Amino acid sequence: MSAASATPSARALELARAFVRLNTVSANSNLELIHFIRDELAKLGVTSRLTFNAERTKANLFATLGEGKPAGVILSGHTDTVPWDGQEWSADPLSGEVREGRLFGRGSADMKSFIALAVANAETFLASKAPFAIHFAFSYDEEVGCFGVRELIADLRDADIKPLACIIGEPTSMVPAIAHKGVYRYKCCVRGKEAHSSLTPQSVNAIEMAARVIGKLRDMAEGFERGPRYDGFDVPFSTASVGQFHGGIADNVVPRDAEFRYEFRDLPTADAAAMQQQVVAHARALEPAMKKVSADSGFRFETICEIPSFLGSEQDPVTRLAKRLAGEQRTTLVAFGTEAGLFKRAGIPTVVCGPGSIVQAHQPDEYVSLEQLARCEAFMRGLAAAREIG
16 A cells, blocks of 8 residues: 555544544633543543643543553643634534545644544553553643643642653654744733823823833844754744734823733743843833833733743654654654643653644644554554664
């Protein structure tokens, strides 16, 4: 059978389609999918650990296949998806339709298919003679800030579970990825003092004060372009950008309030905390003049998300394992953020490798090819047959 005509097992494709049909957009609960997986594993005698958000509307799932074996390899994926509002799809985003050698639907590439392939091969992992266990780690709210996985990792630490390695199945076209940038997002709220626009000296213009901080961000971004580089990334330097701005109520009212949101995407060798400190310091330097007019004026910063960058290595045993199982001689770097940096910070060597392409993710008519699913399933079965990590 040629690579182009390869297809996954009927069971794997059935589960992938079933998972795509469940609406787990980040704004919704993911419990239907988590309970589905929990119940499938329970049929095989596998117990799942669930960790919930504060409202208990979402959960992570952690399960070990091969209890009694030394700690082993995590297969990690997030259960939430981005929305499809305003996108033009040729079919229902929750259809799980298969045509022209592709599985279509929101989450098909990013990244429910990887989770489905892992669950479909649970029995194979249980029968494995590999000298290490396989762990499933499926999280919530990755798409909005990698929030769920932090609870999952904390639970592993509290339970003294110490996996040897982690493979995150984000879509890399089955080429192991050993680095990505971080994603740090913040909101800046500016409080000024309103006045009639004919009396500007009696006011503090929140929009103008916000613009001064935005100018600082623009200067930093231009400095990043001249600064340290990391070859292999599409954009080989850190970046800064403003994504949203809101302020003002009328043309003839000096605005009291303004807010904007911005982000840093830092190289694995950069310091995102230092970047944010520069912005805050610039804002604080503007406050004395503002407070001379109104003591209540100033800047307030909120953290939206802080997703650390990831830097693995060609020499890491888990990278060598992923290359061997994927049949790849090379590794890659990816532009998008993942949970990899958080697993690595927890002391777990990590690599990112999964079916499909990020080019299809988050798009109308998102899809993953059946050939990619077949390659990933072969990867899973190879992992079950492995005799060592590395």
